[in-house]
Amino acid sequence: MSSQTDRHALRRGLRERRRALPASTRIAAAEALADRLLALPFLPTSGLVAGYWAMDGEIGLHAFQLRLPAPLTYCLPLLHDDGTLRFAPWKPGDALVTNRYGIPEPDVASAGASKAGDMALIVLPLVGFDAHGHRLGMGGGWYDRSLAFRQAQAAPPWLAGAGFDAQRVDAVAVEDWDVRLDAVCSERASYLAEDIA
Ligand SMILES: Nc1nc2c(c(=O)[nH]1)N(C=O)[C@@H](CNc1ccc(C(=O)N[C@@H](CCC(=O)O)C(=O)O)cc1)CN2
Numbered sequence: 001m002s003s004q005t006d007r008h009a010l011r012r013g014l015r016e017r018r019r020a021l022p023a024s025t026r027i028a029a030a031e032a033l034a035d036r037l038l039a040l041p042f043l044p045t046s047g048l049v050a051g052y053w054a055m056d057g058e059i060g061l062h063a064f065q066l067r068l069p070a071p072l073t074y075c076l077p078l079l080h081d082d083g084t085l086r087f088a089p090w091k092p093g094d095a096l097v098t099n100r101y102g103i104p105e106p107d108v109a110s111a112g113a114s115k116a117g118d119m120a121l122i123v124l125p126l127v128g129f130d131a132h133g134h135r136l137g138m139g140g141g142w143y144d145r146s147l148a149f150r151q152a153q154a155a156p157p158w159l160a161g162a163g164f165d166a167q168r169v170d171a172v173a174v175e176d177w178d179v180r181l182d183a184v185c186s187e188r189a190s191y192l193a194e195d196i197a
């Protein structure tokens with residue numbers, strides 16, 4: 001089986017597992033996740049923090065957003081027409097529009113929004129992860145294209161994946177373009193990259 005076929009099958013299985021988690025597990029996990037993200041050794045003290053609008057059973061970031069210290073500004077991703085993500089501040093009550101995947105995003109022009117390099121911290125959604133910070137995403141390459149510069153450049157932005165522990169696998173087969181995360185947080189643990197731990 002090629003590594004691409006591998007990725008497809010793994011993605012399908014993990015998405016099913018993620019959607020199957022019961023509501024009680026999801027609610028408790030989102031709270032525990034917020035504790036872990038807020039305790040990251042590289043949590044910035046000010047600046048822009050990117051989260052995401054959870055969909056398809058992804059672990060929620062609402063508790064994290066509500067508990068974010070005031071000097072940090074919570075942002076959501078916007079799909080920009082060059083194939084990269086942009087980020088704009090969003091708080092409850094602010095207008096949203098639905099993007100091409102049906103995901104809500106702030107109702108602002110993506111061209112004027114912040115680039116990945118302007119962010120202090122990016123919390124990434126994921127379909128699967130391993131303990132070494134390797135991420136399997138939805139397969140659109142959005143985060144990898146937006147963060148390609150992090151292959152040759154140190155943080156910031158700091159990169160933290162967020163997922164249920166049920167999404168952890170022994171090893172995600174890595175591709176050349178995959179950007180390694182500085183940490184992955186689940187409801188159960190924070191998996192820090194070796195150079196940070
Ligand atoms: N919550 C969240 N927001 C996010 C991402 C994500 O993974 N989660 N993304 C991470 O990159 C970006 C969007 N990337 C995506 C890539 C592919 C599909 C996708 O394949 N969706 C459908 C099928 C396509 C369609 O409906 O047009 C699917 O569920 O199979 C969705 C989002 C930016 N925003």
Ligand SMILES: Nc1ncnc2c1ncn2[C@@H]1O[C@H](COP(=O)(O)OP(=O)(O)OP(=O)(O)O)[C@@H](O)[C@H]1O
Binds near residue numbers: 135136138
């Ligand atoms: N830096 C890059 N430059 C150009 N193309 C890229 C880059 N990174 C990823 N891609 C393209 O994106 C496609 C999807 O990549 P991959 O399967 O790793 O996505 P993903 O990380 O799962 O998705 P997402 O980030 O949207 O959740 C790849 O086939 C690749 O062609």
